[in-house]
Amino acid sequence: MQVSPIGTFFGDAVYKYEAPRQGRLFAGHPGRIELNAGQNFEMALRDLDGFERIWVIFQFHENVGWRPTTRPPVPPKGKDRVGTFASRSPYRPNPIGLSCVRLLKIDGLTLYVDEADLLNGTPVLDIKPYIPMADAFPDAKAGWVEEQEGDLWTVLADAPFDAQNRWIAERSDFDLESFARVQLSRGNFSKGVFDSTRRRLTVDESAHTGVLAYRTFRIHFTYDDTARVVCLQRVSSGYTAEELQEGTEDKYGDKQLHRDFITLPDFRR
Missing domain, CATH: 3.30.2310.20 (RelE-like)
Structure with a gap:
């Protein structure tokens, strides 16, 4: 399987500790995705500007290796670690990330976004529209996340x-x-x-x-x-x-x- 980046994300978060764990909880973390030129991506972007949110599939380019368990920033009661596949940990068998960001505007091959949890220089692998009817399940159970200690301050x-x-x-x-x-x-x-x-x-x-x-x-x-x-x-x-x-x-x-x-x-x- 061969996967090539279609563009790059640019934002203020340079170091890992600067990026929010879940971007949508924190408005005010804008950035831009610059798609590669010469690949007919202008045509691929057609009709995307009508969507308020998009899925960004990207590479965790600064991570090496993976871990079978991880310690969440706010762990569940009585637990210190959870399984990687039950988490959003960036240390995964395949270093692929998924983020739902707010689309502000499109200018040529540049997509301006907000509520981003990506680091500056992140390779972007694909972009898909967020469709509430198909992508939102507000009543779905969230496992151990529902038992997390600590609330928003x-x-x-x-x-x-x-x-x-x-x-x-x-x-x-x-x-x-x-x-x-x-x-x-x-x-x-x-x-x-x-x-x-x-x-x-x-x-x-x-x-x-x-x-x-x-x-x-x-x-x-x-x-x-x-x-x-x-x-x-x-x-x-x-x-x-x-x-x-x-x-x-x-x-x-x-x-x-x-x-x-x-x-x-x-x-x-």
């Missing part, structure tokens, strides 16, 4: 965080608020449900505070177990003063952004 943002986030967004392609909402809106902090390998998260349970790493920035927040509310408070640089000295290695090409950020009176770490 409300994520709010204080004024200092808003100001810092806007300043960073105007000078880079970083979207700290959208990332924080995706990573912090589901789970139970006190029970350690969050997968720290994906979220790069540290929590002080006694103080009900936490720090979430987003690339080279750090998002500081508080949380309320009872109300299930997370409040984004401020942003700090992940670099030390020594690391930000002129002439030091700039692996990610963003140190000047951080130097400017920490010199602003209201944005000091």
Whole structure:
């Protein structure tokens, strides 16, 4: 069997921990699919613009190997792992993914989408229209998913965080608020449900505070177990003063952004 990509997905999620587990739960994760030229895909796209959603079949291009079981981000009660075929784990015998995204518009060979859970550079294998009459079964049983611990949390943002986030967004392609909402809106902090390998998260349970790493920035927040509310408070640089000295290695090409950020009176770490 030979399978060739028909195009590539481009979006803001570069690292695995930046992509939401289920895209439709988190609007505000847009991207675009650029189809390959010279293969008559313009004709293949005909009549697709009348659909609100599309299925995107893609390759988990950054994964190697597979695992027979997996630990869900929010596991079922009394279980730590479930079988891979009973999960949406990206580590599968054949690294094929399926995502239902919102189609915003089509411009030539480019499809603009939202609610995407794909990484930047993901090879797209096929596109199919989502048809509610055939694809939606709202009364179908969902197995262990119905027994998951943890509900959606409300994520709010204080004024200092808003100001810092806007300043960073105007000078880079970083979207700290959208990332924080995706990573912090589901789970139970006190029970350690969050997968720290994906979220790069540290929590002080006694103080009900936490720090979430987003690339080279750090998002500081508080949380309320009872109300299930997370409040984004401020942003700090992940670099030390020594690391930000002129002439030091700039692996990610963003140190000047951080130097400017920490010199602003209201944005000091």
